[in-house]
Amino acid sequence: MASKTLTFSVRPRGKPLHKLPEELSLSSASTSSDLYTQLASSTKTSIHRLRITKGSDGSFIPNTSSRPVSDTGLRDGSSIYVKDLGPQISWRLVYVLEYLGPLLIHPLLYFLLPSSSSPTLLQTLSCTLITLHFLKRELETLFLHRFSSATMPLFNLFKNSAHYWLLAGLNIAFWTYRSSSPAAGDSNPWITWPSVALYVIGELGNLNAHLVLRSLRSSGGNERGIPHGFGFGLVTCPNYMFETLAWVGICGVTWSVASVLFATVAVGQMAIWAQKREVRYRREFGGKYQKKRSVMLPGLW
Template sequence: MQLQTKSIYVHIGKKIPKLPADASVYLQGSGSILYQQIASKSGFPVHRLRITKADDGKLVPNDVRVSIDSTGLRAGDVIQVKDLGPQIAWRTVFIIEYGGPLLIHPLFYLLRPYIYSHAPAQPSTLQTLSCVLITLHFLKRELETMFVHRFSNATMPASNIFKNSAHYWILSGLLIAYFTYSPTSITAGPSNPAITYPALALYAIGELGNLNAHLVLRSLRSPGGTERGVPKGLGFDWVTCPNYLFETLAWLSILLVNQSWTTAVFIVVAVGQMAIWAKKKESRYRKELGTKYKKKRFAMLPGVW
């Protein structure tokens, strides 16, 4: 049986001039087929479109695993097609975001004599360690973005790239780098092995634990899929998002090394944002996974949040 629909355009930004007046797909067909059909006829990229049911505003997912029939659409129903505006792939966004500090820290480290007056020819041990730890952190993030992460949504509004990048390029990039590699910074002084060595151990725990959490999450989702499974393993019995927990530990170790107020500022902002995301993820797990999911008391930090 086929679904015959009538489509109407809901004005968001520019109109869709070639939007077809109707669409015809099999009820057993997937939502992605409907998206592809409308995208082909309208000449718009498929990820720039959002289709909802006109009667209740319910989203019709662009998903090969969701049938038209399961969305409640029936012959003669009206669908709404929205133009979401220019889009950019999430993977591209992450690569650009993390690329900022990945370039900024080595540049500040290498160009110290040209950036600061009276800077010693050789950087201190703590400045070298800070550069290595931060660079490795963002290099790991870039590699995870390219080879590990699987995204729920293919794209995001292209305009958001500036807001998202500012967090990394300015806070974890320029702000931390400028004060960390300065000849007047505390990192320009001698290191304290009683602090530095435990910090390095904490860094290794944080980065490896974070990587493990990402690998677990990757294993729950098929390539190109958006399904959610029940995550298990190191940290997942403690909190909803151990990846955020271990991320926090890694940055606390960097703070112990450079002891900079700028690193503390970045940690406060980053941890605050991750805490919000962790609470939302716990809510999604409870809603979508039901009894299969063991509810967590703490979303991110054991005994705290």
């Protein structure tokens, strides 16, 4: 079928964009990525700052080269709204900066806080496990993860970083490495070493899940697939399940309420993400996807 020219009415949403055209014409064979490219070129704005929605129902039009613009529901004469999302920062850099906080804070306070005696076994183990956890995250961010979105609004960086720098960094470190900390006392081997074992299982399981997820997306692509493998037949997001196991192990070593607080907040947030992913899998893949009763913790959530 021969392609035809589609002309759209263009309107700003929120703050007006400089030189935003009132109309835009594209071939019906063009992709939604071409739509973003033309608007970015016209407004002299980074393509990552733009969010385009349909005027008919307000639904989001994704920036992808795999979807013809005619498949988005847009027709000749349709209206589109264009929003400037503001200054952006790459997701990869976001994660690097988030995890850098606890990665630096824990070794620093481990050496600075104890005043009357050397760090105990539990304090040394706590620093080692937490530092390795965030070092692993940094390495995965730099060399393993493939992101579906290139950037996020710069303003969100400060909110996201506070979660790690304050809750996982300063809060846990301050209450764990002080001489009056419960971790400054003697360890109970019946609790400490099973906790370390749980941590190791959690970290290795989490790494395996990330490797599976990486294999579903090509470099620079944003395609999605159905993950299979260890843990994926049990819950929607085994990466979150194993992350939880690792933090249960850390809590068993630190004996810190601060660790429990961070783990509780983190698990709650991961549970929300896991539920959304289950909904998305069911919507995108239909009968091809085996529905899960538990999205993160078997029999619990």
